[in-house]
Amino acid sequence: MESESESEKANLFPLREVPTAPGIIGYVNVPINTSDVRAFKKEMGKLMDDSLGVSERLDEFLGTSIYSYEDLTAILRSLFNTEEREMIRQAGMREWERQNPQSTPGDQKWPSQDPRWNAQTEEGRRNMIDMRNIIIQGIREAVPRGQNLSKVFGECQGKEETPTEWLERLRKSLQVYSGTNPDSPVGEVLLKTQFVAKSWEDIQKKLEKI
Template sequence: MNGMRKKSHFHPPPYIHPPPSPPAPPKAPGYHSDSDSATDTPRGTRRVTRSQTRNREGEGRLYLLREVAMGGPQYGMGYVSIPLNTGDVREFKKEMGNLLEDPLGASERVDQFLGSNVYTWEELQAILGILFTAEERNMIRRAGMQIWDQQHQQGPVGDLKWPLQRPNWNNQNEQDRDHMQDLRTIIVQGIRESVPRGQNINKAFSEHQKKDETPTEWLERLRKNLQLYSGLDPSTPAGQALLKMQFVAKSWGDIRWKLEKLEDWQDRGMDELLREAQKVYVRREEEIHKRQARILVAVVREGQKGSPPSPEGCSATTKKTSEEPE
């Protein structure tokens, strides 16, 4: 054993192989999945489709498409599925607001939530199913289809863009992805116009600027009321004129006084009026803080005047009194 090294034998750790994938469900007659269309692509460039990913990951997720560079002998761009947890959609529903009360705000927030991603027909239907009731979905589809047909009188018709049954759109086909993008646009526009707008000017401008409301928040609330209840577009000359009049007349008294002092304020832009109102608001907030500070100082001083003498002071006074001659 002297002078000889003992040989070491290394054994690889045991590896646990993943369980085999479950068998795919039987296909209905005439059904063609995205994976069927991808079988003709060369090896190494095959696209990963949503249906394949969903089978692997389960039904608890939605999948949005994202363009990435594909590897393999033939380089190019392809679209792969990126998971979006349905819990995120349910959490967003709390922030979206009520469709019937604020369809404009709901459409803006849904548009921001969807972002620039590409969603298939299935994913968009699933998202709508989480966010809205069946009645609301019918309202959205009806309004969105009407807007699409008005804007595309030469075709294609809205039924082709928002079919009731799952279309055979291929993720890797540019034209089919255009259909997906158009469907997203129709949905957002449908949410925006789903609630009929009444012709009620009094209801549109029945409120005043709230106590703690900034001029920007007040103007935005006025603009939404104008769209919801009057049927007027705030971006049109008539809408701008009406919006300016109500903004000035229903603002706080000091803001109204300041704006009405401006020469020809009716002819000034809405942005300029908002800036002037913001100046008054800032000065008002500064005065409030200064007044609160003065009150606090006065309270502290008053407390110091009425506070009892300190124990040391009491001792000194007692000692001095005891030393005085009778």
């Protein structure tokens, strides 16, 4: 897992359209202050609490600039933990393939390694824009929505319940009420979040130190 200091060191240089001559549009790198990203994180909200709101706020924060694979990856590392990033990626790729069944596979639109897209070509810029949009869509769809999910979030550890029993009850509730697989990336993050947040106070303090 990346440390905060590593993500803070990332240099972000998204592209912006600028007129280079009458009737001619060029693309130049305009640095983003990484402190702005850190400040935005405080205002962004939590993915688990409001995925739709988080997606809208990040969409607005990114604006119309074109971000490289490296820039987008650095921003995601600053804003989300490892489990959340995997949830977002899986949801984004799934939604892309649902909307574009005959197009490029999702794992090529959001590759796991830097594809070195060329920002000076139309194809390269299109790939960057598509990945940015897939990220926003992935955030929007990352957390299952539905009335029954509130039943899972309302669960608390029983006073005489062991951590093992509590975790197993959470797993069953997640599957029964929301239809979410507890072993999926989404399920694992939901379980981890609820297990810590709704455990008895003395156990919660120990878990938060891990």
